[in-house]
Amino acid sequence: MADLVYRRVLHDLKSRIHDNQFPDKRLPDERSLSEAYNVSRSSIKRALSVLANQGIIFKKRGSGTFINPLYMKNQTIFHYEGSNLGITDSFKSDGKTQGIKLLDFKVVPANEEMQQDLFLEKGEFVYEIQRLRLFDDQPFMIERGFIPIRIVPELSQKVVSGSIFNYLEDEQNKVVTKSFMTVKAAPSNAEDQELLGLKPTEPVAIMEGIFFLDDGTPFEVSNMRLRYDYFNYNTFVTLDEE
Amino acid sequence: MADLVYRRVLHDLKSRIHDNQFPDKRLPDERSLSEAYNVSRSSIKRALSVLANQGIIFKKRGSGTFINPLYMKNQTIFHYEGSNLGITDSFKSDGKTQGIKLLDFKVVPANEEMQQDLFLEKGEFVYEIQRLRLFDDQPFMIERGFIPIRIVPELSQKVVSGSIFNYLEDEQNKVVTKSFMTVKAAPSNAEDQELLGLKPTEPVAIMEGIFFLDDGTPFEVSNMRLRYDYFNYNTFVTLDEE
DNA sequence: TTCGTAAATTGATACGGTCCAATTAATGAA
DNA sequence: TTCATTAATTGGACCGTATCAATTTACGAA
Incomplete structure (x- = not known):
């Protein structure tokens, strides 16, 4: 199940977000993530796009990738x-x-x-x-x-x-x-x-x-x-x- | 807006589906589509994945890509x-x-x-x-x-x-x-x-x-x-x- | 300092390639 | 014909590259 590359990244990022390992509400840029996880940037993009679809992060071109503050703040919504x-x-x-x-x-x-x-x-x-x-x-x-x-x-x-x-x-x-x-x-x-x-x-x-x-x-x-x-x-x- | 390759393909396929241009409820395979539209297979995949996410089509590996028969049945406004x-x-x-x-x-x-x-x-x-x-x-x-x-x-x-x-x-x-x-x-x-x-x-x-x-x-x-x-x-x- | 411009950063789009996995079609032996 | 084996088809996963576009940062002239 989790033997897919992008899933591995996805799950890891998700748990790191929950662990509050990005206190500035900002994720590393895609190229760095690609290096850090030792996977292609395409796979990073794929993992990130799932997170974005789930409303957990949002991306701003030229600026970076950020954690949706509402996601942490108000889980009920x-x-x-x-x-x-x-x-x-x-x-x-x-x-x-x-x-x-x-x-x-x-x-x-x-x-x-x-x-x-x-x-x-x-x-x-x-x-x-x-x-x-x-x-x-x-x-x-x-x-x-x-x-x-x-x-x-x-x-x-x-x-x-x-x-x-x-x-x-x-x-x-x-x-x-x-x-x-x-x-x-x-x-x-x-x-x-x-x-x-x-x-x-x-x-x-x-x-x-x-x-x-x-x-x-x-x-x-x-x-x-x-x-x-x-x-x-x-x-x-x-x-x-x- | 529609000057994106995958969007062009997406919209074209969508309207062809609505026009019932695939009476056998089956789309051409990805490689053919890639040739026909003269775009990369990745772009075809992207367009198809949007259609799949919208529930308009579904894909079966090894078999082909099919139109969701329910999609056009509901005619409420x-x-x-x-x-x-x-x-x-x-x-x-x-x-x-x-x-x-x-x-x-x-x-x-x-x-x-x-x-x-x-x-x-x-x-x-x-x-x-x-x-x-x-x-x-x-x-x-x-x-x-x-x-x-x-x-x-x-x-x-x-x-x-x-x-x-x-x-x-x-x-x-x-x-x-x-x-x-x-x-x-x-x-x-x-x-x-x-x-x-x-x-x-x-x-x-x-x-x-x-x-x-x-x-x-x-x-x-x-x-x-x-x-x-x-x-x-x-x-x-x-x-x-x- | 201030402010406009250039450069660097960062995500988006697109290409095309390799290999794999599920399914279907073709083949051939019994 | 029947049925198991093999080949062809078809979508899935990943990689790496090139180029573009939005944003931020750095720089330099006034």
Whole structure:
């Protein structure tokens, strides 16, 4: 994992920043870093650009590279969400229990849209998994997921009643590292109201999208409808692309 | 702006993707692109990596580069993509007009929370700006923003009736490049229903957060309430870096 | 000293090369 | 045909170089 050059530099710089080893809030220039770490300047640039994307440093051409004072000063503002992809890990369970109730689990032929999204051949099959997520016995989310059987031919009802991502990582050595999601809001329908215990005036938040394995394989198409009061999405957006 | 090689490639590829010039959802390999555009492979890689970061494409080593099938599926107008921070630039305005109706514009003392968020001293003042955003004469968003007068002492009613970010960039040479936002959903209140023309069962999407200048200065605290059917937030999350 | 100009510093862009790793396509033996 | 092996394809990581652009520092004349 960390056997990449730029990652080694990245992690080292990060920990040095946290250790306050740059009290003047300024990093050495790229050419010096290149020499000091004995790596090419390109690799230094790559490491620095990741730090910049995370809002930890910012660079000023002609001037130098500086540590974002806000990063150290006010951690709460800069805390990242979007660092957990799976649902199971995305909730701070302060002693509370989270549960999964399996609503439906079957195998169906992939329709055309699914074939496109999941890169399937005509006639391939997918699992259709419908689950109700509970947090401290309160249902808060209806989840409808589609997974190609080709990728995990051995999915069982038992597995599907727990965290699929954890199963994948622990048992199959497959890791989900990317997702492309769309977030929106909508009025709740009858099913939402019944399963999630909502009044007609209360909406749901909808997250839908695709999860990818770390090699880029599209793994799951998912549609989630959440109680609006349980949903909250945080992002840190930067325009310094790359 | 677009006189950069990788940006030229980036924009060209993006528009070709939008034009559906890759019906097999697959891009040419990097080496071919390098030849075709007559630029180095590094520049191709850079352009592609931006597209990948925006979730528009994804790459599979040994296999090729593919277009994210979800990317073009969502046709809501307010398409917050993480590539534009300001609202004004976030529309696809296909000849449609977008408008701003100024609801309120005043100077108030910053409350405690505001002081924290914007790093103000006790007793400092902020502009409070309430605006109604229209798209083709249809109101779709109520925007309530707070900006420290210290940063832009000369804000006028005229400026505030247009794009503040554009004004900053054009006249003040200040650029907003980062934001930390929270997205959620909520039932519409009476004001929402009146201003946005919603039924009581129809919700709003709420985006609130802080915008930062490129030197890290917190610039604006904003709260936006949007018609749910005009809102759509796309995010592409990766776990790689850290 | 003061102030404008030149030089040095420092990050940004771009090139093109080497080698590696994952995947796919081609090949050939059974 | 089938299937394992080999070759070709394709993206990933890194290197080192050249040149440019913004900023800061040093310098020298008034």
